[in-house]
Amino acid sequence: MKVTVTKKAEKKLRQGVPLIQKEDIEETIFSNDWVIFQSQRNEELGRGYLGKQNKGIGWVLTREKRPIDEDFFAKTFLHAKMKRESFFSCSETTAFRLLNGEGDALGGLTIDWYDGYVVFSWYNETLYHHNEEILAAFQTAFPEVKGAYEKIRFASKLEESRHLYGQRAPEPLLIKENGITYATYLDDGLMTGIFLDQREVRGKLASGFLQGKSILNMFSYTGAFSVAAAKGGAKETTSVDLANRSLERTREHFQVNDLPLKDQHIYVMDTFDYFKYAKRKEIFYDCIILDPPSFARNKKRVFTVAKNYGELIEQSLAILSSKGWLIASTNAANLPLDKFEKQIEQAFLKKGVQLKKQSVFSLPADFATTKFFPEGEYLKVLFYQRID
Ligand code: SAH
Numbered sequence: 001m002k003v004t005v006t007k008k009a010e011k012k013l014r015q016g017v018p019l020i021q022k023e024d025i026e027e028t029i030f031s032n033d034w035v036i037f038q039s040q041r042n043e044e045l046g047r048g049y050l051g052k053q054n055k056g057i058g059w060v061l062t063r064e065k066r067p068i069d070e071d072f073f074a075k076t077f078l079h080a081k082m083k084r085e086s087f088f089s090c091s092e093t094t095a096f097r098l099l100n101g102e103g104d105a106l107g108g109l110t111i112d113w114y115d116g117y118v119v120f121s122w123y124n125e126t127l128y129h130h131n132e133e134i135l136a137a138f139q140t141a142f143p144e145v146k147g148a149y150e151k152i153r154f155a156s157k158l159e160e161s162r163h164l165y166g167q168r169a170p171e172p173l174l175i176k177e178n179g180i181t182y183a184t185y186l187d188d189g190l191m192t193g194i195f196l197d198q199r200e201v202r203g204k205l206a207s208g209f210l211q212g213k214s215i216l217n218m219f220s221y222t223g224a225f226s227v228a229a230a231k232g233g234a235k236e237t238t239s240v241d242l243a244n245r246s247l248e249r250t251r252e253h254f255q256v257n258d259l260p261l262k263d264q265h266i267y268v269m270d271t272f273d274y275f276k277y278a279k280r281k282e283i284f285y286d287c288i289i290l291d292p293p294s295f296a297r298n299k300k301r302v303f304t305v306a307k308n309y310g311e312l313i314e315q316s317l318a319i320l321s322s323k324g325w326l327i328a329s330t331n332a333a334n335l336p337l338d339k340f341e342k343q344i345e346q347a348f349l350k351k352g353v354q355l356k357k358q359s360v361f362s363l364p365a366d367f368a369t370t371k372f373f374p375e376g377e378y379l380k381v382l383f384y385q386r387i388d
Contacts, residue, residue: 001033003050004040013037013045013060016372018102020050020058028057032129034068051108051126053154055375059107073137080104081141084366095175095184096366097196103368103376112196114184117169119192120150135164149186161187174256178203180231181256182224193222193249200364201329201381202228210234213286218271223250225289230259238265240274242298270298275315287325288316294332305332309340313347326355326384333378340380355384
């Protein structure tokens with residue numbers, strides 16, 4: 001199928017921008033066919049597809065004049081594998097991203113490696129329609145994979161998680177990261193128990209600067225940050241998450257690392273309620289980690305990172321020890337780093353507290369990105385230290 005793009009979009013595609021937006025083409029027709037994108041003068045600009053998804057309406061997969069077929073995908077997978085040689089040869093880390101969508105020239109699909117097992121995440125139905133061809137190519141490039149699962153991340157009647165082929169992974173599947181053990185579940189909803197993009201942040205927490213300190217981990221999910229901090233010598237950790245499952249999963253995370261549970265507090269609770277409780281009880285922390293979802297709703301209110309992050313910072317400052325660390329994280333792609341920083345630093349000003357920015361983390365190398373799609377660099381994690 002040939003699709004003509006606007007003059008403005010032509011310029012973008014010639015530069016290397018991989019995402020097709022609604023306004024780039026005159027009429028959106030979703031079809032499962034591969035698309036040749038062409039200029040108003042019928043010059044070929046790139047090949048890819050159109051599909052309904054969260055961001056944009058399609059992807060350019062290549063600017064070369066070659067068919068998109070099994071061989072094409074096998075080459076893409078082999079290239080992604082080659083780029084990650086250092087990850088495969090590292091025995092201290094056994095889980096990482098194998099293929100990161102447009103960052104590996106395959107917008108609409110991500111694949112994660114969990115110690116010999118893999119998890120495919122599909123972001124639109126068009127690419128999913130070609131799954132047989134894609135899986136066959138994947139098996140050519142990765143014959144060593146023991147078993148595969150998939151997650152459906154587009155609106156559909158399909159099960160959101162299922163086993164695809166090969167052996168089923170143990171439950172939990174224990175993976176290693178910088179020598180620390182994490183418990184993962186590859187077939188339990190869309191999430192696996194660990195966010196692999198935070199590896200470097202966990203590495204930093206485990207590195208020793210939190211020796212003897214008390215940690216408050218807000219929006220703790222399975223407590224991965226708490227475990228990393230405890231492994232790094234933290235005296236005690238407090239993990240707070242609204243979801244019931246977080247209690248058992250967090251306990252399990254400490255247990256698989258032989259860390260005594262007596263120094264770990266786990267609360268199934270709303271973050272804002274916990275702030276009130278800690279303030280009333282005058283409990284102070286040497287390190288507070290904030291990693292909320294971009295958008296959250298509880299019984300009382302709606303929280304969005306773009307609007308409400310400052311409130312989280314303000315609440316944290318009330319219970320942060322002198323010389324304490326504040327770690328502010330977000331994965332909101334629509335909030336650029338400078339705006340995020342501004343929101344945080346405005347809260348410092350408002351509370352009259354001085355903190356110094358000590359480090360900034362973004363995506364690790366296995367989460368490959370392209371400079372032609374800066375929104376792909378969604379992760380921002382800032383480490384601040386109180387200096388007043
Ligand atoms: N920091 C975690 C990931 C956090 S995911 C990690 O690195 O592993 C976001 C978590 O926020 C989810 O587990 C969700 O249950 C929790 N959550 C959402 N709204 C909340 C609220 N109001 N209070 C506490 N937890 C909340």
